[in-house]
Amino acid sequence: MTRIVVVGNGMAGARFVQELRARDSGQRFRVTVLGAEPDAAYNRVLLSSVLAGSLSPEQAETVPSAWYAAEDVELRTGVEVARIDRRRRRVLTTAGEHVDYDHLVLATGSRAWVPPLPGLVGDDGELDPDVAVFRTMRDCRDILARIAGVRRAVVLGGGLLGLEAARGLAGRGVDVEVVHAADRLMERQLDLDAGRVLARTLRALGVRVRVGAQALAYEDGPDGRVLRLDDGDGTLDVPADLLVVACGVRPNAALARAAGVGVDRAVVVDDRLATSDPRIHAIGECAQHAGQVYGLVAPAWEQATVLADVIAGGPARYGGSRIVTRLKAADVDLAAMGDTNVDDLDDELEVLRFADPVRGTYQKVIIRGDRVTGAIMLGGPETVGTVTQLFDRASPVPPDRRTLIFPGVRDAGAGGAGGTAEPAELPDEHTVCRCNGVSCGQIRAAAADGAGTVADVATTTRATTGCGGCRGDVAAVLAAATQSTPTVEVPA
Structure with missing residues (x-):
């Protein structure tokens, strides 16, 4: 029987095990899952809903622990792997136990990055008691445990995770402000106009936004803790009983690096999701394929499905993923995909744009050669599905481009269905x-x-x-x- 060891019981690892068992009716594989977190597998995308109180931690679970027992999969939660012994093909846990493998799957995900600002980390290397990160269910529970004593919270970072954390805190009635160093929120996905509309939408929902502000330190002020900022016009102090750091993540690639497996920004894999050691594979946020590290759930699940097929002897190969970023926050409907910061004067591009900032709407679709190559769909749920589909499949756009933005328009050239069938x-x-x-x-x-x-x-x-x-x-x-x-x- 082939021994499969999976390090990581997150969204990528759990999906891989499900997909492998679906292809293993003959029980050819003995599967062991080692999860560092004590919780059952859960959907990290839903953490903002747990933080807001619209979901319980149990409702965010993706694969109940009982499923593993029913499928004869050995699940060990709260178990950390200390080292990979490639020569003996086994992993050593921090408890001193060895687990043998024929194929090792690294699904170790990523960790929150804490910038080297004074006041965030104590002399013991631990986060200051008034500082939190937002990455795991434990982080979510830690934040919830503090909310009762928080008058004002500041989220440092205006990317996807930061905005989800801020909206979740606001949903609990917390006075919250987002501080972001760039000139707009989600600058990797949004153009300047979209960032402004999103900021306006968030302010209407109780989340203050401050962009173009560089954090200098987190320290004691005359009336409590403050985040000291440089906003370009000088320094100022923003009161913050709780500081949530959401400044990005770093792939967890230390295990592979220490074992001599090829690592760049993350663990380097080929189209079979194999590393430089053919017995070791990597999927999800800890994997780098063709120079790309994906930080979203859809690519992780695509990789998990491909790897399950590969290990089961199938022909599947991973060719990369087309990225669609969705902001999962209550009352905010945003999807961004492809290249959105383009030159409107480029004769080879068609750029469709509609903005209604008062109503929180900003839609931009970029077309090159009759194909959608990028889009920002904020506050436009009626057409986002169609635009995403066209982007995903690189399908031709309808002759009447208006159907991609305005839901009331029908495109006779597309059989009457237009963009809003x-x-x-x-x-x-x-x-x-x-x-x-x-x-x-x-x-x-x-x-x-x-x-x-x-x-x-x-x-x-x-x-x-x-x-x-x-x-x-x-x-x-x-x-x-x-x-x-x-x-x-x-x-x-």
């Missing part, structure tokens, strides 16, 4: 849940088999279990298939 009109191959690759046809098949709710569809197909942004679309397709009224279940 009704759920019943969408073809079976149309992807509804991008994170899990679930199509309209699969949802309709689930409905034909008796699925009557979005939760039923999720159980059957995994749709909505990634970022959750497709929940409304899944409900609409299901309603059309069952000829019922669309209902989107809101978790208690």
